[in-house]
Amino acid sequence: MPTSTPMRPHELGRRLDVGEWVFDVRDPRSFAEEHLYGTVNVTVPQLTHLVGVLPAGAPFSVIGGTAHELDEALDRLAVLGLTPRETAVGRPADLGPALATYPRVTFRDLVRARRETNSRQDPAGRGWDDEPVRRAVVVDARDAAEYARGHLRGAVHAPLRPGTSMIREGLPGRIRRPLRKTLPLPTAGTRLWVHCADGTRASVAAGLLERAGHEVAWLDDDLETACRDGVLRLTSLF
Incomplete structure (x- = not known):
């Protein structure tokens, strides 16, 4: 042992x-x-x-x-x-x-949050969870082949696998250079909604991004099921 x-x-x-x-x-x-x-x-x-x-x-x-x-x-x-x-x-x-702590959410929650972020009809700027409306940025932690076959429009690709991990150094906030160009700066007005295929890799990625100073939501949901049920539509690189 x-x-x-x-x-x-x-x-x-x-x-x-x-x-x-x-x-x-x-x-x-x-x-x-x-x-x-x-x-x-x-x-x-x-x-x-x-x-x-x-x-x-x-x-x-x-x-x-x-x-x-x-x-x-x-x-x-x-x-x-x-x-x-x-x-x-x-x-x-x-x-x-x-x-x-960070919220455990579904793809239906994401669709709802994106809709309310875009509309902002409430003058107080409050959202479905009675919190200030935050810009919803999707982070996709799947590998390159999965992302290429289909991903959410506008999603930031942050694969979680050896050699291409989003964070290489051991200090908070040191995100690999390609992601620094695409991820928004950590601000109170933005929440990163982190997903993979079924939530397992996304749980690791959410912790890494929170460690780097971001406000995150963990998508504990099945992407394939959400697409089959018509909750989401994916776009492809091909």
Whole structure:
């Protein structure tokens, strides 16, 4: 069984403050409901995304909701040849003070938000969730072949796979140069709606973008089903 050093809560906060990687291996829905700001949600099956994405020698730590989750993560990381600097187990509220959350939404919610963003009929500028209307920018975390076959018009392509990850460095805000030209700057008036094919890769991407300072919404939905049901229409590069 791989071993690592248990991390005290104040040390976890310090590592996040200086921009070190801290990966939360809980399920994506629990992460969306509550997590430590600056952590990135990478479930045990998704840990393979870290190979080729983490800079060589970059220190990282892992936290899990239970000891069993953490043990599974350590076993998977050992197979991948990766060893975390430190680990922690517990609820986010018990591990640090900088709690964060982001909405878990569907493609129907996205269509609704885009419509209301465009109309802005309410003089107060408030939207369907009784919050100020935000410009909805779609971020597509699928690979290049998936994106080429069909994507939402205007979507920013941010593939989440080794070698083309949206973030290569371990410091918040350092987004790869091609995306810096297409993503809006982090502002209170813009929310990034992050999707993939079924929500799994999008959960990782949402955490990465939040870490870089963006306001995000995680599309926990099936793209193919939404298209088949007439919720969405895709455009193609071909």
